[in-house]
Amino acid sequence: MSRLSAAVPVEEYLAESHVLFYLGDAVNQLLEHKEEYTQFGLIRYFAEYFSSVKNSNHVLFREFNYIRATPHNKASFIRVFWRCFRQIGKSGELLSVQDYRSLLQLLCPDFSMEVVQSAARIVLMDDATDCLMSFSDFIYAFQLQFYYQEFLESVLVIYQDLLAGKSPNTVFVPTSALVEQLPSVVVEENDKEEPQRDGVEACLLADCVDALCDRFKHSHPSRACVREILDQTDKVSYYSFLMSLAKHEAINQSIGALPSRAELFFDPEMDQELDKLIAQISVSPGSNSSGSAVGGLKEVQRRASPRRNIHHRRKMEVESDGSTEETDSSEN
Amino acid sequence: MADKEKRRSAAIPSGMSAGKAIKPDSDVEFLSQAGVGDLLRGALLKMVEARSDDPIGFLADHFCNLASVTDSSPAGCGEDEQMNGAGACAQEQQHLNRALWHLRLAHHSQRSAFSNNVRVAYDLLNVSGCQRQAAEVPDGPDGSCSDDPIGAGEAGGGGVRGGLYTQTLQCLCSEGGVPASTSAPLLRRLHCQDHEVVPYDVFRHGVLTCAVFSDYIRQSQKLYAEVCCPHEGPATRALCLAVLGTLKEALETSAGCEPDCCINANNKAYACVESNVKAIRYLEASAKISPNQLAQAMDGARSRGPGGNMDAKEFENAAADLFITRVKVVF
Structure with missing residues (x-):
């Protein structure tokens, strides 16, 4: 509890903590399931809701829009994904984009394919996106893509502008020196090797990204890390830049969802806990009438919001009697 | 499974999936009946008041x-239940x-x-x-x-x-x-x-x-830590007495108001200003215990004070004593 923070205006304090978002969601959930929660006890319901937000298990089986609504939700989801499917990585199995997407949809039925594909492009450097990927490669790329999605989209626009020889199409104008440099650099490059499309001046990109950070308040990787990465090379392509960001340990730490790469599969304590979770989840698809699945889920549900149970069941129906095509159509 | 069916069939008549447009009235009614607004307002006010770092x-x-x-109140407030053991x-x-x-x-x-x-x-x-x-x-x-935090309860x-x-x-x-x-x-x-x-x-x-x-005690503990050099054992008595003397003077200056001026790490009197007179007193007090004054007192004490050492506990007790003698007893 810090006394100094009293200096921050109330609105700012509320906005930074996303408290109003969670309150709104809690009330919406309540309205959708009035009967249940009234029996449950309203105060108890709010207590459970906020405890689950605090403990990061509030994102289980929630809709995509909820999962990506706040940085805390994003980080929580990344962590849940890691916790649930770490075993796959441990076994060293390589999976395709479709596989990863299916795993994600087990946790979030309407998880966006676009995010998964973008993450795969980072891993595979935009080459053949039908290749197989290791779990650890994927999860860090996925983390970067999912957590900083809006920021990365803007970086891509800048990158493409730089590549095309335009000055970045944004409000922040680089210093005049840069503008002068810009066209010549690209022309030179185009002259040299037309087919090789990767590469803009790393320092140019660094300046532009730095300016971009100003607009993104907190939701961007630290400037120091960006600088560090871009200082290492003269030329950089969008995806190699992203790959470096994904692999950067300081960025990983600041998101705070995943352990370092070396410890990704090392957590004996959690192995046990995980076995339970996986048991609960793996029972679900296909076994519609299984009473034990519902029983097992009760435990998850008690810690998270009761709503998730229903959500999960609804999802199970879609999955269980439908082929992949059907899941696809449900998304469109 | 049966449970699920039931739930689904219950959901449809109440218009849950049919369309949200039908239900705002009943929602508002439900929320106000259940007292959700008051509940959340109370929580938000508490939160904004406390400005927790982890909202x-x-x-x-x-x-x-x-x-x-609420869980315990039915048992706790039951009329039949006598206070027993x-x-x-x-x-x-x-x-x-x-x-x-x-x-x-x-x-x-x-x-x-x-x-x-x-x-x-x-x-x-x-x-x-x-x-x-x-x-x-x-x-x-x-x-x-409650809007009237003071004076409502005596009734x-x-x-x-x-x-x-x-x-x-x-x-x-x-x-x-x-x-x-x-x-x-x-x-x-x-x-x-x-x-x-x-x-x-x-x-x-x-x-x-x-x-x-x-x-206050936490601050005086810090004060002692400043006076003593951690490697050389306890601080000298003379220095401690000088510091305590300055502290006492400052407290005396601020006397007349509540004893709730606490000393912050910079040795300035920290106070919420309630009137000009108090403000002036506090300023005087903080001047009395400014680093400058303190240094002078300590310098003087070094040459002519009593010998020996004073340990942290003794200092703390002496500081506490200065405070306690100034506490008003209200009845």
């Missing part, structure tokens, strides 16, 4: 705390814990928030001490944000019992990091007999004094 965690604790209150004792402990939880929410420098919380704590302990009056005490979730004629009051003060001091031996003289001064009924004003005064005292 979500704060809300989780807040609602858990409320839930435990262990049950009553456990319940009293529960109320005490809850009261302390409220008192911890805001620092005493956030005076209005703190006063509100003191009021809530007082009411909680009041219920505990005198169960028959439970009905008169706001037990709703937002009893905490009931009850009050917190002296024993509970003393216990509360003890807990506050120990939670504030003050050793029992240091706080004992203060507690003796604020002490009420176990059978006495403590009115709100006395309660507030006691709680505030203990909160300020805890801050």
Whole structure:
């Protein structure tokens, strides 16, 4: 509890903590399931809701829009994904984009394919996106893509502008020196090797990204890390830049969802806990009438919001009697 | 499975999936009937008041705390249930814990928030001490944000019992990091007999004094740490006496107001300014204990003070003594 923070205006304090978002969601959930929660006890319901937000298990089986609504939700989801499917990585199995997407949809039925594909492009450097990927490669790329999605989209626009020889199409104008440099650099490059499309001046990109950070308040990787990465090379392509960001340990730490790469599969304590979770989840698809699945889920549900149970069941129906095509159509 | 079917069929008639446009009226009605607005407003006000660094965690604790209150209240406030032995004792402990939880929410420098919380704590302990009056005490979730925090409670004629009051003060001091031996003289001064009924004003005064005292002791511990060089054992007596003397002078200067000026790390009197006179006094006091003055006093003491050393405990006790002698006894 810090006394100094009293200096921050109330609105700012509320906005930074996303408290109003969670309150709104809690009330919406309540309205959708009035009967249940009234029996449950309203105060108890709010207590459970906020405890689950605090403990990061509030994102289980929630809709995509909820999962990506706040940085805390994003980080929580990344962590849940890691916790649930770490075993796959441990076994060293390589999976395709479709596989990863299916795993994600087990946790979030309407998880966006676009995010998964973008993450795969980072891993595979935009080459053949039908290749197989290791779990650890994927999860860090996925983390970067999912957590900083809006920021990365803007970086891509800048990158493409730089590549095309335009000055970045944004409000922040680089210093005049840069503008002068810009066209010549690209022309030179185009002259040299037309087919090789990767590469803009790393320092140019660094300046532009730095300016971009100003607009993104907190939701961007630290400037120091960006600088560090871009200082290492003269030329950089969008995806190699992203790959470096994904692999950067300081960025990983600041998101705070995943352990370092070396410890990704090392957590004996959690192995046990995980076995339970996986048991609960793996029972679900296909076994519609299984009473034990519902029983097992009760435990998850008690810690998270009761709503998730229903959500999960609804999802199970879609999955269980439908082929992949059907899941696809449900998304469109 | 049957359960699921039932749920689904129940959902459709109530228009849950059919379309949201039909139900706003009933939603608003539901929310107002269930008192959700009040519940959330109360929680938000508490949160903004306390400015916790972890607002979500704060809300989780807040609602858990409320839930435990409502869960236990049917048993606690039952008319038939006589206060008998262990049950009553456990319940009293529960109320005490809850009261302390409220008192911890805001620092005493956030005076209005703190006063509100003191009021809530007082009411909680009041219920505990005198169960028959439970009905008169706001037990709703937002009893905490009563508009009139002071002076509303005396009407009931009850009050917190002296024993509970003393216990509360003890807990506050120990939670504030003050050793029992240091706080004992203060507690003796604020002490009420176990059978006495403590009115709100006395309660507030006691709680505030203990909160300020805890801050003060922490600061004086820091002060000692500044005076002594950690590698050379305890500080010399002369230096300590000089510092204490300066502290005393500063406190005397600020006297006349409540003893709730605490010294911050920069040795300036920190105070909430309530009137110009007080403000001037505080300024004088802070000038008295400015680094400059302190350095002069210490320099003088170095050459002609008494020999020997003073350990941290002795310094702390002496500082505590300066404070305690200035505590008003309110009855």
